[in-house]
Amino acid sequence: MRRIVIVGSTGSIGTQALAVVEHSPDLEVVGLAAGSSWEPLVEQAARHGVTRIALADGDAAAQAAESWTAGDVLGGAEGLVELITGGDCDLVLNALVGSAGLGPTIATLGEGIDLALANKESLVVGGELVMALAAATGARIIPVDSEHSALHQLISSERPGAVDRIVLTASGGPFRGRTAAELRDVTREQALSHPTWEMGGKITIDSATLMNKGLELIEAHHLFGTGYDAIEVVVHPQSIIHAVVHLNDGASLAHMGYPDMRVPISYALHHPERVDVPLRALDLVELGALTFEAPDTDTFACLRLARDAARAGGTAPCVLNASNEIAVHAFLEGGLGFLDIARVIERALEELPARPVRHFSDLYEADAEARDLTRRLTEGVSA
Numbered sequence: 001m002r003r004i005v006i007v008g009s010t011g012s013i014g015t016q017a018l019a020v021v022e023h024s025p026d027l028e029v030v031g032l033a034a035g036s037s038w039e040p041l042v043e044q045a046a047r048h049g050v051t052r053i054a055l056a057d058g059d060a061a062a063q064a065a066e067s068w069t070a071g072d073v074l075g076g077a078e079g080l081v082e083l084i085t086g087g088d089c090d091l092v093l094n095a096l097v098g099s100a101g102l103g104p105t106i107a108t109l110g111e112g113i114d115l116a117l118a119n120k121e122s123l124v125v126g127g128e129l130v131m132a133l134a135a136a137t138g139a140r141i142i143p144v145d146s147e148h149s150a151l152h153q154l155i156s157s158e159r160p161g162a163v164d165r166i167v168l169t170a171s172g173g174p175f176r177g178r179t180a181a182e183l184r185d186v187t188r189e190q191a192l193s194h195p196t197w198e199m200g201g202k203i204t205i206d207s208a209t210l211m212n213k214g215l216e217l218i219e220a221h222h223l224f225g226t227g228y229d230a231i232e233v234v235v236h237p238q239s240i241i242h243a244v245v246h247l248n249d250g251a252s253l254a255h256m257g258y259p260d261m262r263v264p265i266s267y268a269l270h271h272p273e274r275v276d277v278p279l280r281a282l283d284l285v286e287l288g289a290l291t292f293e294a295p296d297t298d299t300f301a302c303l304r305l306a307r308d309a310a311r312a313g314g315t316a317p318c319v320l321n322a323s324n325e326i327a328v329h330a331f332l333e334g335g336l337g338f339l340d341i342a343r344v345i346e347r348a349l350e351e352l353p354a355r356p357v358r359h360f361s362d363l364y365e366a367d368a369e370a371r372d373l374t375r376r377l378t379e380g381v382s383a
Contacts, residue, residue: 004269005031005084007054007104008095010040012203013118013144013261017093018044020266023278027269031083035100038064045071054083056100081107093144093269094119097202098325099318099367102126106360112137116268118144120219125318126363127222141223142268147216148223149264150243150255155224158247166226167244168216169236170295173208176237180299186338188331205328206302209341210295214306218317221310228310233303235293240282256282301342305349314354315366322370323348330378337381344377 004021008014009032021027029048034041036057042064045053051071055061061075074082077100084092084107092108093116094101101119106126108115110133117123122130134141143149147168155163174193175183191208192201206212213233220231239259246252257263258279266277297304302324309316323345330336336344348370357363 001028002026002091002269003028003030003089004091004093005029005033005087005089006093006095007033007080007084008035008093008097008101008119009044010034010037011095011097013095013265014093016261017095017265017269018048020262020269020277021048024266024270024275026273026275030089031087033080033083033104034060035096036060038067042068052083052087054079056080077103080104084108084113085111089113091116091269093265094122095144097121099125099321102130102360102363105130106133109133109137109139109141112139114140114142116142116144116265118265120145120148120215121321123219123222124215124321125367126357126360127218127317129357129360129363131222140271142271143219143223144261144264144268145216145219146259146261146264147243148220149267151220151224151245153267154243154245154253154255158245162247162249163224163226163245164248165230165232165246166220166224167232167234167246168213168220169234169239169241169243169292170210170213171207171239172235172237172293172295173210175208175300176235178299180339183299183338188334191331191338201332202325202328205331205341206324209302209328209338210297210300211302211306211324211328211341213295214303214310215321217303217306218310228307233295235295236290238287238290240287240290258282302345305342305345309349309354312354314356315352315362316349316354318357318363318366319349319352319354319370320345322367323374326371326374327378336378340378340381344374344381347377348374 006014031052032050033054038060054074058075061073065073091114094104095118099121102122105122192204241254241256244254309320327341327344
């Protein structure tokens with residue numbers, strides 16, 4: 001029996017992970033955590049017989065403790081860490097959104113606990129330090145993002161040096177093929193209408209701007225030790241091929257399947273075993289044709305900004321991520337235009353040039369600076 005803690009259990013990945021657990025006799029949930037959604041968290045704990053929960057928001061934790069007496073309620077960022085380090089688990093699924101996931105990632109790997117990682121920002125913000133921590137403690141990182149799960153499955157059986165290049169596919173989002181002029185007045189509702197995947201709000205906007213693919217580019221670099229020049233992004237509207245690896249003997253391997261997050265979630269929770277997932281097999285005749293195109297990085301500048309920040313290194317990816325989180329929030333709240341997201345991020349990267357990273361505290365400092373600057377920049381744009 002594998003004992004699992006799910007951090008971010010009330011979000012899209014977390015709820016799907018609980019559905020996977022319900023159908024697996026080999027998995028047991030021993031801890032659940034969320035940001036501030038205490039009512040659904042308590043409902044999940046009652047349904048799954050969990051007696052330890054945590055909420056990053058202290059006020060939400062206090063409300064949960066008042067209404068739920070069947071177990072322990074931990075509060076604040078330190079509560080999320082205690083949920084991981086103070087229990088007895090074999091695997092942590094980190095499904096938090098944004099850089100808030102870095103703390104649980106550090107806590108998990110620091111304890112030598114295997115990590116199923118859906119929080120790509122942990123590697124975007126602190127990739128070198130996070131991977132060094134995993135290597136030092138011997139903890140495994142199993143990616144949950146569909147593209148990185150695909151690459152993990154494609155690369156794991158290959159010898160070092162056999163992979164020449166890797167390809168991440170992108171759906172292109174709801175605005176694929178549109179010009180900048182056509183994107184000037186797009187609405188929040190239009191941006192949240194993803195053509196192939198069902199995801200949370202922030203990630204859906206990142207998909208629409210192509211920032212999500214930029215963050216995944218950085219994540220892939222750290223997970224697989226692949227140079228940025230050997231990582232390609234290709235738009236594939238059908239979202240059937242999730243990743244491709246080009247090998248040194250001229251062969252190319254592709255990972256294919258219908259877009260359903262239960263597949264990579266199940267793979268990460270059961271790794272190295274595979275179990276049945278109730279999905280129909282891929283019907284190639286029904287699909288008929290798969291299409292591919294190059295991303296438009298002039299119109300969708302976030303992908304270009306992410307690649308530039310990745311190459312700059314140091315604190316630049318941290319600034320990129322923090323600025324993006326603030327800009328996307330401003331767009332969702334109606335305080336920023338869709339095209340202004342990239343413009344604000346570019347300004348932040350210009351005003352906060354890359355600095356070396358020697359400790360996790362350097363990242364937290366850069367994150368705070370970028371958030372403060374981006375808030376001021378968004379206020380200037382919306383004024």
